[in-house]
Amino acid sequence: MYLDHWQLAAKPFEPSADGLFYYPSESHMGATLKLRYAMENHRAAAVLAGPSGVGKTLLVQQLLGQLPGGEQPVVQVVYPQMPSRELLAYLAARLTSAEETPQVTPSIDQSLLRIEHYLTAAAERGERPMVVIDEAHLLEDAGTLECVRLLQNLQREGTPLLSLLLVGQSSLLSTLSRTPRLEERIDITALVDPLSAEETHSYVQHRLGAAGATHELFTSAAVDTLHQLAHGVVRRINRLGDLALLLGYAGGATVVDTPLVQSVASELAFARAA
Known part of the structure; x- marks a missing residue:
């Protein structure tokens, strides 16, 4: 107009x-450097945190566009506030590119088994899939933090089969501090400021x-x-x-x-x- x-x-x-x-601000560039290091060196999990509206989602989009093809596929969860059973079913469907949604939501064990089979096959192909969870500060309210921790238990010879990136508001850091079993698995924490x-x-x-x-x-x-x-x-x-x-x-x-x-x-x- x-x-x-x-x-x-x-x-x-x-x-x-x-x-x-x-526009990469100083904190954007610092965060991007840390996250690229985490992803390219196959670290198990990383966190990107900052106030609402400072450009975290855009930073992640830029980051994913820079990563080598071996990091693919990437599954992005933009609404994590769902029960653990539904979240794992969603991840299983997205990772395996399921075209049809089952009439009945699979159990947690069924979804985990399906995810594990897929990730094992991906590892044999030399692939390291990535799961990006946006608005991750909502995970605690949804009671799905333990579900996210379970994903880190999927390993091969002591190495996690996927890379996890948690993206959320600054309160995510407090949430993780109250969940030490998950926090101890975070390799990199990057912050974005106004x-x-x-x-x-x-x-x-x-x-x-x-x-x-x-x-x-x-x-x-x-x-x-x-x-x-x-x-x-x-x-x-x-x-x-x-x-x-x-x-x-x-x-x-x-x-x-x-x-x-x-x-x-x-x-x-x-x-x-x-």
């Missing part, structure tokens, strides 16, 4: 896995440049305000930035300034209160 007005080729603040728009003020400036410039901007669209003070209002959280920066461009277009603005960003934030606050 506002692309022509701002002379852009694409929306700069869309949530996108497109590498062109990906952007610093300087990184927010770089992030906005990077995104606008990737979208085709050829001149300044946000004043420096407006970006400072973006950072303060969003507390460096990328998801909030994106929301505020996108709406600022929209309202700027509607009002015929030639640049996004501080009052415009503040107006957007006020509207969002009003909408939440309503």
Whole structure:
């Protein structure tokens, strides 16, 4: 809607896995380095934790795209808040590429046996499948942490048959500390933080440049305000930035300034209160 007005080729603040728009902050780069080490060296389990909205999912998507083919297949669980029996049945179906869903959910033992048979065959082919569990901080509420630990018991000659990556909010670290039998199997812990003020400036410039901007669209003070209002959280920066461009277009603005960003934030606050 506002692309022509701002002379852009694409929306700069869309949530996108497109590498062109990906901005690796210092904590993103550090986390990626740790996780690549864990995956490429066949570590049993790793954790990626950080506040909501800081780009953990996007980081994982970028990471998976960089891994060698021997790490495949990858099974991603995006809604882990299900009973243990259903979670294991889901993993068994995804790992074995089952085309049909059984009428009756298999027992935990049946699913584990099916998973073990598949992983053993994969190991003989030189493959090391990976299971990525997003929103892993919800596992404790669902009572499935023990189920996840059981997956680490599937080994061959003392080596786990799969790599496990738990991705969740910062509370995941506390959850694991209350589950020592699982925590002791975590080889790598990587943390992602909100952007610093300087990184927010770089992030906005990077995104606008990737979208085709050829001149300044946000004043420096407006970006400072973006950072303060969003507390460096990328998801909030994106929301505020996108709406600022929209309202700027509607009002015929030639640049996004501080009052415009503040107006957007006020509207969002009003909408939440309503």
